Amino acid sequence: MLIPKEEPRLDEPHQLRKSLQNLRTSIQSLLGSKQDLTFRWAESVRFIIEDISGDCEVPDSPSSSVPLDHIQEQSRENVEEDLYKLEGELAKLRAVLKEEESSRRHLHNKFLDLKGNVRVFCRVKPFLDDRQPSPAVPAVTPALNQLLISAAGKKKAFQLDKVFLPASSQEDVFAEIGPLVRSALDGHNVCVFAYGQTGAGKTFTMEGSKDSPGIVPRTLDLLFHQSSLDSNKHYDFTFSMLELYMGSLRDLLVPAPRRISDSSPKCLSIQMDPTGAVEVENLTEYIVKDVNEASQLYVIGSRARATARTNSNQVSSRSHCLIRITMASYEHSCEYPVLSKLWLIDLGGSERLLKTDAKGQILEEGKAINLSLSALGDVISALQKRQSHIPYRNSKLTQILRDSLGEDAKTVMLVHVSPREEDVAETMCTLSFATRARGIHLGKELSLSEKEERARLMDELRKQLEERESNCEYLRGNIQELEFLCRKKKQMLLGDGKHGMVDCTRDHLVLPAATNPVQNSDKKEQLYAAGLVVGRPRFMTATASSRLKGRSEGCHVGCFITRQSKKTTKPKHRQSMGLGCRRGAKVSPLDSNLANGQGSLLDQKLPHIVTHVGSDTKLRAHMSESKFIQRLAFPGISNNVKVTDMNANDGVRELHPSSRQVASVKSSSVSQEQTTKPVIRASSIMRRRLTVECSGQITVF
Numbered sequence: 001m002l003i004p005k006e007e008p009r010l011d012e013p014h015q016l017r018k019s020l021q022n023l024r025t026s027i028q029s030l031l032g033s034k035q036d037l038t039f040r041w042a043e044s045v046r047f048i049i050e051d052i053s054g055d056c057e058v059p060d061s062p063s064s065s066v067p068l069d070h071i072q073e074q075s076r077e078n079v080e081e082d083l084y085k086l087e088g089e090l091a092k093l094r095a096v097l098k099e100e101e102s103s104r105r106h107l108h109n110k111f112l113d114l115k116g117n118v119r120v121f122c123r124v125k126p127f128l129d130d131r132q133p134s135p136a137v138p139a140v141t142p143a144l145n146q147l148l149i150s151a152a153g154k155k156k157a158f159q160l161d162k163v164f165l166p167a168s169s170q171e172d173v174f175a176e177i178g179p180l181v182r183s184a185l186d187g188h189n190v191c192v193f194a195y196g197q198t199g200a201g202k203t204f205t206m207e208g209s210k211d212s213p214g215i216v217p218r219t220l221d222l223l224f225h226q227s228s229l230d231s232n233k234h235y236d237f238t239f240s241m242l243e244l245y246m247g248s249l250r251d252l253l254v255p256a257p258r259r260i261s262d263s264s265p266k267c268l269s270i271q272m273d274p275t276g277a278v279e280v281e282n283l284t285e286y287i288v289k290d291v292n293e294a295s296q297l298y299v300i301g302s303r304a305r306a307t308a309r310t311n312s313n314q315v316s317s318r319s320h321c322l323i324r325i326t327m328a329s330y331e332h333s334c335e336y337p338v339l340s341k342l343w344l345i346d347l348g349g350s351e352r353l354l355k356t357d358a359k360g361q362i363l364e365e366g367k368a369i370n371l372s373l374s375a376l377g378d379v380i381s382a383l384q385k386r387q388s389h390i391p392y393r394n395s396k397l398t399q400i401l402r403d404s405l406g407e408d409a410k411t412v413m414l415v416h417v418s419p420r421e422e423d424v425a426e427t428m429c430t431l432s433f434a435t436r437a438r439g440i441h442l443g444k445e446l447s448l449s450e451k452e453e454r455a456r457l458m459d460e461l462r463k464q465l466e467e468r469e470s471n472c473e474y475l476r477g478n479i480q481e482l483e484f485l486c487r488k489k490k491q492m493l494l495g496d497g498k499h500g501m502v503d504c505t506r507d508h509l510v511l512p513a514a515t516n517p518v519q520n521s522d523k524k525e526q527l528y529a530a531g532l533v534v535g536r537p538r539f540m541t542a543t544a545s546s547r548l549k550g551r552s553e554g555c556h557v558g559c560f561i562t563r564q565s566k567k568t569t570k571p572k573h574r575q576s577m578g579l580g581c582r583r584g585a586k587v588s589p590l591d592s593n594l595a596n597g598q599g600s601l602l603d604q605k606l607p608h609i610v611t612h613v614g615s616d617t618k619l620r621a622h623m624s625e626s627k628f629i630q631r632l633a634f635p636g637i638s639n640n641v642k643v644t645d646m647n648a649n650d651g652v653r654e655l656h657p658s659s660r661q662v663a664s665v666k667s668s669s670v671s672q673e674q675t676t677k678p679v680i681r682a683s684s685i686m687r688r689r690l691t692v693e694c695s696g697q698i699t700v701f
């Protein structure tokens with residue numbers, strides 16, 4: 001009798017793991033040879049890798065830990081090679097995502113441009129119980145994008161970009177504001193105004209109630225939610241809140257002095273740098289990490305706002321309230337952020353002073369409000385007419401918003417009207433303002449065929465935009481997967497020979513860089529040290545040369561000169577010069593450390609440095625031309641200094657030290673520690689942007 005020969009039994013889990021590992025290695029080598037990435041391809045690769053990763057974690061081990069012999073089987077070199085390939089793929093996917101993102105941004109911007117950079121919406125307040133019974137026929141009849149006003153037997157129609165009926169909810173209103181918030185995250189300056197007569201519902205629209213939150217809380221939610229989705233980017237937000245009351249600016253986040261001995265808050269003044277970026281000197285900027293922090297600040301600021309009881313409103317705002325959220329977004333491979341500002345502005349109530357029977361203080365407040373509203377109307381109207389002169393200087397309100405009202409910025413004016421007959425005169429004034437802001441009096445209203453064409457284009461753009469959005473989302477998913485695999489590999493390498501066992505469960509792995517608070521705070525610290533976060537002017541964004549250098553030579557850190565207080569005659573404080581902590585501004589604990597000299601640039605041995613040297617009007621105002629000197633100490637390096645003119649037409653032009661624009665770049669005194677200090681005199685280039693590049697450690701005096 002033949003006894004069937006028994007097949008030799010394999011160590012099945014072991015064999016399975018090995019073959020899976022081989023399969024994985026071959027796929028990854030294939031990945032390396034793939035030149036053009038397509039979504040389908042990326043998708044299939046993702047699924048394979050996902051399957052394999054899943055299978056690799058399942059094996060026979062009672063825990064999900066991988067024993068060290070696993071690493072020994074697949075030699076360390078193999079792991080390193082895999083890691084190398086994975087990182088290559090990751091870089092490629094990031095590059096594709098970057099392109100997709102930029103295309104999405106472009107389309108989104110085009111879409112908003114088509115809608116109009118200045119849009120005027122109208123919200124009609126519902127009849128509320130707190131006053132006399134509603135008239136049978138309201139004076140205001142809202143229709144599709146039109147309002148019909150009836151008074152004294154006459155009717156007048158006003159066209160708007162959108163009309164929100166009395167029954168419209170806060171969600172309906174925010175549906176129009178959301179895309180602008182997205183635009184701000186994309187790097188555009190955005191202004192949202194609430195305009196209207198006293199009691200017409202401006203504060204309700206902006207702030208809302210607990211059950212029905214308004215634009216501000218929804219915006220904060222959206223900002224933090226949206227920014228958390230993108231692991232390829234990191235955002236820093238700062239929050240400020242101020243009011244313009246009777247022609248003066250007041251920081252709403254600085255407590256008012258209670259006793260005579262308390263020092264009075266610093267005076268706020270509006271500054272503009274040579275590139276046109278506007279900054280409010282001494283305004284407190286809080287770095288906010290989440291929506292709760294921002295909301296708390298908003299509550300504090302709102303409480304401090306000037307209000308009074310008027311004939312028209314029990315709690316009438318007697319000032320313009322401005323919320324500023326600045327955003328700095330950092331792309332994965334780029335050290336320098338894209339900066340933008342989002343303004344949410346609850347304007348003081350426009351009112352006809354005769355009708356309100358205002359007296360004394362209330363009368364003065366009303367006058368001040370009306371003056372600045374009229375200046376705002378003039379500016380928007382001039383912008384719509386594309387006049388060469390825009391009268392920004394006529395009011396502090398328009399001075400502050402100078403860089404956020406204009407060609408590249410997006411503006412929404414939400415005018416509020418009451419439906420009551422007794423308010424018809426105010427309603428007419430409000431709608432005249434709206435018409436002026438829309439620029440319709442310039443004959444800009446589109447014909448029917450033009451409107452149809454525009455609608456078709458917008459539809460097309462919307463579709464493309466949706467496609468890009470889903471591509472981006474999809475790529476982000478892939479990137480996260482690859483990041484996860486890279487970390488696994490790294491852990492395998494790190495664990496080799498140290499602990500004997502390498503834990504590969506997801507929970508134990510480090511989160512992607514963008515969501516890892518430790519890494520972020522490290523990065524932030526570096527950026528604070530570099531002065532890039534707080535109060536960094538817009539013109540200090542990445543330069544073409546610094547970006548190029550960053551790619552080829554590793555670590556770059558920028559620093560800049562912050563605004564000086566008027567009383568400072570000389571920029572002698574390190575923290576106010578090099579580390580970006582604004583004098584008079586409240587700083588986070590991190591900033592305080594830096595201001596105390598801890599964790600400064602001095603502590604860092606940086607192989608390469610890029611320093612931006614900038615100046616602003618304030619600096620020039622209290623320093624004579626020739627005194628604008630930036631001293632940089634480069635231990636052991638004397639001649640390796642390059643000054644680049646960023647204002648050159650072709651983008652970047654290197655200046656020879658002996659060039660006429662740079663008075664001198666010379667290696668001067670040698671200090672006790674044998675430190676060479678090239679002194680860069682920028683007197684004749686005060687209005688120019690310079691990049692100073694050098695190698696070695698840097699000290700800013």
Ligand SMILES: Nc1ncnc2c1ncn2[C@@H]1O[C@H](COP(=O)(O)OP(=O)(O)OP(=O)(O)O)[C@@H](O)[C@H]1O
Nearest residue numbers: 125126198199200201202203204313316317348349
């Ligand atoms: N759409 C609305 N739905 C419900 N209530 C509203 C609406 N609009 C306004 N209100 C209510 O009307 C009252 C006055 O509104 P609000 O304070 O927002 O006016 P305002 O325009 O900000 O006035 P002021 O300029 O004087 O500050 C508030 O009690 C508010 O809750």
